[in-house]
Amino acid sequence: MFNNKRLKVCGITVAMVCLLMAGCGKKEDPELEAYRESMTSFYDSLNQYDSELNALDPDDEAAKLQLLDILDRMNSTYKAMAETPVPEEFSGIADISVEAADYMQKADEFYHMAYDNEFDSDSEMLAAQYYERANSRAQVILQVLHGEVPEGEGISVETQSTYEFSTIDSSTDGE
DSSP, rough: OOHHHHHHHHHOOOOOOOHHHHHTTTOOOHHHHHHHHHHHHHHHHHHHHHHHHHHOTTTSSTTTHHHHHHHHHHHHHHHHHHHHHHOOGGGHHHHHHHHHHHHHHHHHHHHHHHSSSSSSHHHHHHHHHHHHHHHHHHHHHHHHTOOOOOOOOOOOOOOOOGGOSSSSGGGGOOO
């Protein structure tokens, strides 16, 4: 009989802990909410730029200027994304955000070198590589924000287990 009561108490305790961990009735962290809104805006902007890029007519004389304008705006958007404070819950993507912005900056610079004056195919090739790197980082960030484990070429994921942490220095035991 005693064991049965103890099991009921443990069951109630587990249920309460689950409710607390699920955040039942808890308001979302303002920093986390601001970050979520910022990243939603970032990805909405990327979708808009993608539509604009796909709508360019390569035979139109103004296409080159339109392309560079889109890339300039995209570069500004990446910079703003990288400057957004990353909440602790997503601290692992802070460096990736900065990398993405740096690569987009380089892509924008090389696209300008490729198209501002006489066409330079080497600059265009470098720009395309930097552009791809920026976008691949944006994909990794999106995967993390969606709770997925990022996958792809050149991506390594390190996880930590709470059981691997020690709060007591073992060198002081028994001394």
